[in-house]
């Protein structure tokens with residue numbers, strides 16, 4: 363485990379992280395990224411934390427906005443993860459966090475849903491292949507809560523002649539374990555899943571969820587080993603298929619508010635390319651900055667009001683400029699829909715792409 367003391371001590375008190383943190387934006391200056399990392403020595407020594415201090419460590423989506431602006435490169439979200447690791451080791455993590463960790467380990471999904479229903483989203487019209495080298499992982503939020511995103515994705519892929527293979531033993535990616543510092547559990551989870559996927563001789567795994575992408579692509583190699591297959595976010599494949607002329611789209615003539623995903627923030631041109639290609643005008647709600655939806659890393663279950671208020675930042679801006687918000691993260695869409703008090707429709711980019719392809723037929 364890294365020694366973060368030197369990093370914490372290198373803070374120059376510039377407060378740049380305060381300005382970008384979605385939690386600080388909605389809860390005020392008692393809950394800043396800087397304040398979170400300054401609790402490290404107290405957590406390490408096992409000292410009692412005030413309620414506000416304890417809450418501050420769990421009042422983070424680990425979106426990484428703070429890391430991006432810190433002028434001395436303090437790995438703030440990793441320090442938060444390490445503090446959570448220590449608190450879990452000291453048996454001090456929140457009960458709801460414990461429950462979700464248990465759900466993932468026992469039921470293979472964060473909500474404790476019946477794992478035998480994971481593939482209920484598959485309908486007869488979808489073309490899938492049991493011997494394809496291209497796999498598809500829908501992920502938990504789509505499988506159990508938003509099956510229409512998986513269906514649209516497969517229909518789009520089918521239009522380009524791709525019939526992917528479903529992973530019969532698909533697992534939760536485990537991002538919640540990573541976010542909450544459950545490193546040992548995550549190591550064995552990653553090992554089991556990677557070994558299983560490789561046993562199917564999958565060469566390319568398409569994922570609809572940016573959280574799954576980030577976890578498989580970054581956390582698994584860190585915690586287990588390099589993968590012998592490529593992990594591809596569905597939007598990247600859509601963009602490529604359009605550029606190769608394998609997807610024929612027709613203009614939808616829409617103007618939409620676009621909600622970006624924290625986990626794909628280095629690639630925000632891709633969704634814009636896809637939307638522009640199908641005649642959809644993108645209205646920027648944060649001037650191309652990526653602002654977290656407020657759901658991940660346990661914020662939604664542990665602090666529903668804060669989580670909802672953070673979602674409100676995007677919902678309000680979107681509602682001001684359009685009656686349709688488009689996103690490309692299923693957890694983000696699920697969360698936004700659950701707290702959406704506006705007359706604002708929220709769709710995944712795959713759904714618009716399916717509409718655009720249908721229109722062309």
Ligand code: SF4
Pocket residue numbers: 382383384385386394395398421422423424425426427428429438439
């Ligand atoms: S990771 Fe995001 S939510 Fe957490 S402290 Fe940094 S900016 Fe705030």
Ligand code: SF4
Pocket residue numbers: 372373374375376377378379380395396431432433434435436438
């Ligand atoms: S941005 Fe970095 S240096 Fe500035 S206050 Fe935050 S943690 Fe400290």
